[in-house]
Amino acid sequence: MxxxxxxxxxxxxxxxxxxxxxxxxxxxxxxxxxxxxxxxxxxxxxxxxxxxxxxxxxxxxxxxxxxxxxxxxxxxxxxxxxxxxxxxxxxxxxxxxxxxxxxxxxxxxxxxxxxxxxxxxxxxxxxxxxxxxxxxxxxxxxxxxxxxxxxxxxxxxxxxxxxxxxxxxxxxxxxxxxxxxxGHPRAEHGLQAKDLANRYEERRRAKLKGRMPSPVDAIRSRVYEQAIAAAAGPQGIYRLPAPTGSGKTFAAGGFGLHHAQVHGLRRVVVAVPFMSITEQNAQEYRDLLELPGEGPVVLEHHSGVDLDDAAAGDRWARLAAENWDAPFVVTTTVRLFESLFDRRPAAMRRLHRLAGSVLVLDEVQSLPDRLLVPILSVLRTLTDHFGVTVLLASATQPAFFGLSPLKHVPARDVIAEPAPLYQSLSRVAYEWWTDPAPTLGEVAQRVAGHRSVLAICNTTAHTSQLHRLVEHERPEGRGPVLHLSTRMIARHRKETVARIRALNDGDHDVAVISTQLVEAGVDLDFPHVFRAFATAEAMQQAAGRCNRSGHRDTGRVVVFDLTDPDDPEKRGAGGDVVYGAALGVTRMYFGPGKAQPDDLDALDAYYEERFALTNVEPDGQEIQDARAAMDFPKVDRLFRMIDEYTVPVVVTDHYPAQAERIRHILTLLRSGVAAGGLLRELRPYVAALPRHLLTGPAATLVAPVIGDLVEWLGDYHPLRGIEISDSKEYVF
Structure with a gap:
């Protein structure tokens, strides 16, 4: 039969x-x-x-x-x-x-x-x-x-x-x-990463010729040249310690493609911690790798991309995202490690594509401490047995090679002597405003007095409060006061970043009050940056938004330590709700009379102390034990890149032209229609709220949709987004 x-x-x-x-x-x-x-x-x-x-x-x-x-x-x-x-x-x-x-x-x-x-x-x-x-x-x-x-x-x-x-x-x-x-097989992509190095070089040279010269161009060229020289080395784990503004994005891509050319590797996968960087970097790489009239080369894969569009290029992206059949992939660290520690077919289909590839992990200081042991362990296994080369890129290189998975692994440094590079790219002077500690109102007065300034707070509550205070204090005609946080829906945030960048480029007045979401990879440039006291890497990342292109002799970074009694980091011992015990370790090494956040020796000591005090080794052991026992469901349950204490909230009315469509989608979801493509269509209109607020004052202002997704029924501020007063709010 x-x-x-x-x-x-x-x-x-x-x-x-x-x-x-x-x-x-x-x-x-x-x-x-x-x-x-x-x-x-x-x-x-x-x-x-x-x-x-x-x-x-x-x-x-x-x-x-x-x-x-x-x-x-x-x-x-x-x-x-x-x-x-x-x-x-x-x-x-x-x-x-x-x-x-x-x-x-x-x-x-x-x-x-x-x-x-x-x-x-x-x-x-x-x-x-x-x-x-x-x-x-x-x-x-x-x-x-x-x-x-x-x-x-x-x-x-x-x-x-x-x-x-x-x-x-x-x-x-x-x-x-x-x-x-x-009725027909899916065609494999015709190019591999090893085929693209020469194209990358030609397009990069053309791009540099058309750019406005910068005082740091010579330093960026040296960083790039060292990256290309290092790419000729053997496969393994490499470090790229490069200060912000040193051209790390281009250098990492160049290393990956030249290393692939030397070793005959199939693809370069670049993983970054935030979607905003993913979008920015993917466009940079497209400019260098995709040719007019040719099919797509760079796959951008993260939860914020709608891959259901029927257009030819988008259809390719949707299919390629299923199994990463592309020579150059830009994704998020969540997507990457979801593939490595998940157990389900849809998440794991792409995993085999990592073998014989270059894996670039950008902004590695953002990897969660509690998951470092399993993450570093799997990276070592990929390099030892699956033909993968890993590049760890960061302005603040954590002391990963002191942890058990990498303790006996040789670290290959792309920049042989990073200290002189950091000194030559030191474009800011730090001012510690800690004794006496200021109030938020005093910070607002100083921030409002600068024509172009960025201020970064540790919580959404402080960010919103400071924005209102600076609006009140800002002299009339001095330029807009803009706000950035995840209380704003994704499209609103993206448009605000674009507006800030345009004001920066035109040398126009603007004050920006933000959470830390601007700190990693967002290409903004201010002469003055104010930063609430935070971990060493956060303070250095904030400094990367100050005098970024080196057009000024020196930018100024003011680190302020608030005296406000409701400040979360003042409550209790052992750190705060945002940064945990790492903040206490930061105070041991950095501050008035101590090291600056870009001191490499102090950073090494800080990370060693931090990893010891925050229980990095024991925290990761339960996952390692489950892996050794072949308990794939348990590993999947334990490995969570994002702590699930926020809830996605759909905002209907901020964009009136889309409001009717958003409401229709919510009706479909509530009626049980398959969620996949509909949820992707909603993503530009989603903000985040702490879960605990939904049992408090905001409970009557949301309506359930499906799963954790809720609809916002309250007001939405045109600059600040969703506003709820709660000093305990977390920041993203």
Whole structure:
């Protein structure tokens, strides 16, 4: 009898199970060959759907075709049983979880026990029927010899190997199924990162010729030249310590592409902590890598990009985002590490694309302390066993190589002697306004007196209060007073940043009051910056928005330590709600009579002390233990890049032209319509509120939509966005 793998496509043709198994085998083998697992992945590809061969499943498929429903018959056990019986051990979970996600070791054991007992008849029926046409399912390839040796020393290598193979197989499964239903295979991208280095150089030279000269151009050129020279080195983990304004974005991209050219690598993946930087950097790289009339080269993939548009370029982005089939990817660290520590197919399809690539982690000081051990551990495994080179880029390089995952790993420095570079790019003078500590009103008076100034607070509450005070104190005709925080919806923030940048470029008066969201990678330039006392890296990042292009002899950064009694960082011991114990460590090393925030020796000592006091090693151990135990669901639960104490809030009326459409989407979501594309359409109109406020004064001002998403029913200030008085609010 005919054995089918999928129902009929639009042409009326069903998908033969043998064709699907062999198609998945071929693709999975190709995906995994780059990390030496081609035969293993191919075997799991050819066995993953063997369970569909039972009469019960085939009858369910016919019924589903007639009714439009689901098959409703499990089919995952036969492939898992085969993988286990040919000695693939934990890799049998790839077959068991190819739809629902990688299982825990105990769930896998229970499933295999079921397949040997209650399910034995159906499992054997499926195997016998498939083996007649695909006999290779009965004999597995065995584990790669390198893995068998390493696994006895480091079980965490097995964890990542299983994840990589899973990624290769589920992506192959998706692509083969897609080909059947669409009638044609998806074309692979024609370019790889190794092909793009010369293009990057030519376009960069042309771009520099057309730019306004800057006093720091010579320093930026030296940074770039050192990055290109370092790219000729061996694969491994590199550090790029470069002060803000030194051309780090261009240098990191140049390093990645030239290193790919030297070593024949497939892609460069740049990961940054914030969407605002992702958008900015992606456009910079597009300008250098994409040619008129040619298809897209740079994939920008983050939660704020709407990838459902039907236009040709956007359709490419939507498809490429599923599995990162692009030579140059710009994403967020959340997306990247979601792929590395998740367990679900949709999140993990792209993971195998990291093998044989250059991974640039920008603004690495923003990685959360509590997750550093698992993050650094997986980065080391990628470089040791999967052909990945990692570049750690930051103006404030944390002391990562003192932590256990990297303690014995050689650190290769792109900038051989960074201290002179920091000295030559020192464009600001710090002023410590701490004794006596000022009130917020006194800060407002000084801020209002400058024609072009940026002030950064530690909380949304202080940011809003200071904005109102500066508006009141600002002399008439001195220029606008603008505000930035996540209380503003995404589109509003983006437009405000663009307006500030235009005012900067035109040398117009403007005062900006912001949370720390302007500190990492947002290209703004002010002669005066005021910064509430914060961690050393936050203060240095703030200084990066001061005299950024070096057009002034010296910019001024005023660090103020508020005396306000409701200031969160004054409450309790051990730090504050925003920065935790790291703030106390900062006070040990930086301040009046102590080091400046750009002192590299003081930064090294600060990070070592901070990592010891904030329990970085023990905090990450629970995740490491779960990885070693092959408990993929537990790892997924524990690994959260973003603390879930904020709630997304849709604002309907700030953009009147879009208000009717937004309300219609909310109605659809509340009625149960599939959320995916609709949620993406809403993202420009979403702000964030602390979860605890929804049980307090704001509870009556929101209406539930779906999941955590709520609709804002209150007022929305045209400059400050959502306003609720609460001194305990967190900042983003």
């Amino acid at each position: 005919d054995v089918w793998g999928h129902s009929a496509n639009d042409d009326g043709n069903r998908h033969a199970l043998e064709d699907h198994l062999r198609g998945t085998q071929r693709r999975a083998r190709g995906h995994a060959e780059v990390f030496g697992a081609g035969e293993v992945a191919g075997y799991l590809g050819v066995t993953h759907d063997v369970g569909k061969a039972t009469c019960e499943w085939q009858n369910g498929l016919m019924r589903a075709e007639r009714t439009g429903g689901r098959v409703g018959v499990p089919h995952k056990h036969a492939g898992a049983w085969l993988a286990d019986h040919v000695g693939l051990g934990p890799l049998s979970g790839v077959a068991l979880g190819h739809h629902g996600g990688l299982p825990s070791d105990s769930d896998l054991r229970n499933a295999l026990i079921w397949a040997d007992a209650e399910g034995a008849v159906s499992v054997q029926e499926a195997i016998d029927r498939v083996a007649r046409d695909v006999p290779e399912i009965l004999k597995g390839p065995g584990l790669p010899t390198w893995l068998e040796h390493v696994a006895t020393v480091d079980p965490l290598v097995v964890d990542l190997f299983v994840r990589m193979v899973y990624s290769a197989v589920v992506d192959a499964d998706f692509l083969d199924t897609e080909e059947h239903f669409h």
